[in-house]
Amino acid sequence: MERAPVILDGAGLSCGDVHAVGYGRAEVAAGPAGRARAAWAAARELTGPVYGRATGVGANKDVAVEHGGHDLLRSHACGAGPLVAPERARAMLAVRLNQLLAGGSGVDPAVLPVLAYAVNAGFTPPVRTYGAIGTGDLTALATTALCLLGELPWRGPEQGSEQGSGPEQGSAHSGAGAAPVFALAxxxxxxFISSGAATLADAALACHRLRELLDAALGVAALSFAAAGASAEPLAAAVQEARPHPGQAAVAERLRALHAPGPSARVQDLYGYRAFAQVHGAAVDALDRAERVVETDLNAATENPLVSGSLAWHNGNFHSAPVALALDALRAALVQTAQLGAARLATLMDPAYTGGLPFLADRPGASGAMILEYVAQDALAELRHLAGPVTTGTAVISLGTEDHAGFATQAARQALRCVEPYEIVLACERVAATRALNGPAPDRPLTGDLDAALSALRTP
Structure with a gap:
């Protein structure tokens, strides 16, 4: 099947685009490189102590160096832990390519088609999990640069495989399936490495997948509303107009369309139903903000120094505080709405809400769907753990020269890890609500039911 291309131009890359490229559902094509070429031309004319070009880095910023760039790559190509999944590494390459097209780095634009080839041909650098603190993904991108130079092997198109370094120099298109190479100056x-591309790639992947899940959660909640005979009164437009948060209003409107209520015997339902629009809406608002912040940086020149006009501007655009703060808020909001999902699951075990036997059993004393609460609470505990804020910490490194860190790398990694436990909470609620609507069944293992529910949640 032909994959639709994502045109990278340094301005329009979205979280959805990053996800499509990372998971091989789209190829990339480099758009006009005028800004990249202008920055490269300007960088070649720079004189004086330009950080990283004519000086060392970190605490060595005042030390003049010559021709040490490749040693910088070798010294920084370090990491620990398992290799990141190919889709994450591929997404990182696409993000860095797009940032370079935004201009400001001064990197030779001839590398752009080589990076595009790597993405489309399925070559990824062997990036390790640990090695960044939200002030630039130096280890991941130094590893990438050494792959381009032929000093480290790429992971090949087959997941986890490694290919040789290919030709010594020239176009990556020089041979069918040849590994990408480029003589980076x-x-x-x-x-090249002064970027948070890996962190932003993880953040974009997380935002896209969590967007799908927050949307799917409305359908799951509608099943629970129907199974429990919950009142639609809290969803009324008049209620939302009295407190006009955009996410709340959008959630209530969507759920009104999904839930056709009958008469309710209860004056008020528990919070899992009555406050769903408020809590889930807050998660939608948090995601909207996180997505805006991440997409701003996907298309920004976060370079230090920034080559603009005929000057090099030393700056802190690489710092990830906006991304880290937005992702901290998103993970906290995700826990809130997942907790209400677990609360609705509890009502589905209660005869007062379903009119049947406890735990949706088919006979008195049977366990029915009781175990779903255990599974959901286990996943919810994991989600709570992952929601711990990263932005309350900091680090001082490089002889005190770098005296703060944003830890967006950890925030993005934890946001990605939130996908699985949140899916599980939703799947448990979906299985229980479906059973409540369809009628009780004899006791049997529910693993297959959960797997089917998870599969449905993973299919947009």
């Missing part, structure tokens, strides 16, 4: 070493 020493002075381009620091500019």
């Amino acid at each position: 020493p002075e381009d070493a620091l500019p």
